[in-house]
Amino acid sequence: MATPAQWIEGARPRTLPAAVAPVLVGTGAAAYLDGFVWWKALLALGVALALQIGVNYANDYSDGIRGTDENRVGPLRLVGSKVASPGAVKAAAFSCFGVGAVLGIVLCATSNWWLLVAGAASLVGAWFYTGGKKPYGYRALGEVSVFVFFGLVAVLGTTYVQAETLHWTAVAGAVGIGAIACALLVANNLRDIPTDSVTGKRTLAVVLGAKRSRQLYAALVGLAFVLAAVSAIATPWALLGLIAVPLGVRSIRVVLSDAVGPALIPVLKGTGLTELVYAIGLAIGLALGG
Template sequence: MSTGSAARPLKPTLADWVKAAGPPLILVIVLQACYGLSLAHHIGPLPGLRVGLTLALFLLDAVGRRLINDYEDHRRGLDRPDSVRPDSSLALRLDMRQVRLVGMTCFGLAWVLALYLSVTSTPWILVLVVICYAAYFAYAGGPKPLGHHGLGELIDFLVTGAAVTLLVVLANAGRLDAVAVIGALGPACLFSALMLHNNARDVDKDARAGKTTLPHLIGLGPTKVLYAMLVTGFYVVVALVAVLLNAPWYLLPLVTLPWAASTVWGVARADRLGDTMISWSRLYLVMIANFALFSIGAWL
C-alpha cells in the first residue's frame, strides 16, 4: 500500500463518503435526467415539482448504484485492498456493510419517488421502472451477473441510456413521440461507449476474477470500431433531433466533436486492451458537456 494510503485517517470522513459516491457519475446521471427533461420540453409544459422530484430520484439512484456496485465488486473479489481504484469505497476504507446499507437506503428512497411519479402520471410506468431495476440487479448481482458474460454494454444501451431517458420524458410529459424515442438513443450510445471503455481498460483484472466482458470476447480491433460508432452515434442523434424539431440550438453539443474525436483517437491508438489505454474519465467529461449543452440548447 502506498505511503499516501497509509497516511489516511483510520476513520473515514464525510468527504470520503462523498468521494465514494462518485461525484462525476452523479453529475452525469443528473444531467441525463436534464437531457430527458429537455426532450420532454418540446412536448408540453413541465410541472416544477415533478422536475425537482425527477432530479432527486436520479441523484439517489446514482449514489445507490455506485455504492452497491462497489459492495458487489468487493464481495465477488473483483476489488481487493491491493488492487482497487483509489476512489472506491474499499480504497477509502469504508465499512463495506455500511456501504451496502447506504446504497440500499438510497435505492429505497429512489423507489419512493419513482412510485409517486408513476401513480400521479401513468401508473404502468412503475412496471417499466421495475424492469429497469431488475436489469441493473441482473447486471451486477445474482448468481450469474449478466455483466460478467459480455452483456454490460447492451444493458447500458437499452436500459441505462434509452429506457431511463424515455421514462423521464413519459413521467414528465405524459406521453412519448418519435423525437423522444430517437433522442433517447443519444444517451444510449454514450453510456454503452463508457461501459465499453471501462471494460477495455479492466480486461486483465476482470479476467483474473473470472469476469468475461465484451472487449474480452471480441478483441481489440472490433472494440475500437464499436467504440467509434457509439460515440459518433450520439452526434448523429443530436443532428436528427435538431432537424426534426427545426431547432438549431439542439446542435450545441456539436462543439464537443473535436474533444470526442480526440478521445476516440486515443482509444484507436492503443496497441492492446488493458490499463495502458487512455482513461475512460475523458469520456465522462465529454458526456457531462454533451448532456449539459443539449439541455441548454433545448431551452434557448
C-alpha cells in the same frame, strides 16, 4: 472506517453525468412538446442520481466480496481496498435504492402507475448487474443494461411524466444518451481487461478484445452526434448538441491510441463530460425548438 471523503469517492462522482444527462434531454424533449414541468424534472433527477449512486455502491460491494477489485486500476473501491466493511457498503447501496424508490413512487403518482414497472425493473437491474449468484454484468450484458436504463428508460420516462406523450426527438435523444453512457462503460471495462480476465469477470470488453472495444467506443460516441444532427430535421436548434464534438473527439483519440491502464482513466472523465455537455446542448436546442 471510511472517511466522508472516501465515501464520496466510492460513490464515483465522475459517473454522475450518466444520471443527469438523460434527465436533461428528457426534459428538453418535454419542453419541445410544450410539456415542461420543473418539479417533475427535479423528481426525475432525484431518482436518477439515487439509482446511479446506489448501483455504484452495489457494484463496489458485489465486486469487492468476489475479489475482483483487489488489484484494480482506477478510482477507490471501498470494499476492495478494505476501507469500509461489505455490510456498510451494501447498506449504503440499498439506502440509495430506497430513496430512488420513494421519489419514483411520488413521481408515478403524478402520472401513470404503470411507470412503476419500469422503476421496479431499474432497481432489479441495478442490483443484479454485479449482484446475485449470476450477475449479468459478468456475462457481457452490462452495456445492454446501461443503454436500456440510462438511455431509453431514463430519457423517455422523464419526457413522458412531464408531457404525457412522446415524440421521435425524445427517442433519438434517448438512443444518443444511451450510446454515450455505453461508451463510458466500454472505456471503463477496456481499462480493466487484464484484471477482469484473470478474475473471471466476462465483460463485453473481455469478449470483444481491446481492438474491437476501442472501435466500439468510437462508434458509440459518433452515433450520438449523428443523432443530434438527425434531430435537426425537427429543429435546427438540436445542432447545439454538437458543441460536445471536440470533447468526444479528444476522448476517441486517446482510446484509439492504444492507451492502457491508468492512461485510460482520463477518458472516463472526458466521456462523462462529453455526455453532460451533449445533453445540455441538445436539451437547450429541443427546448428552443419547441
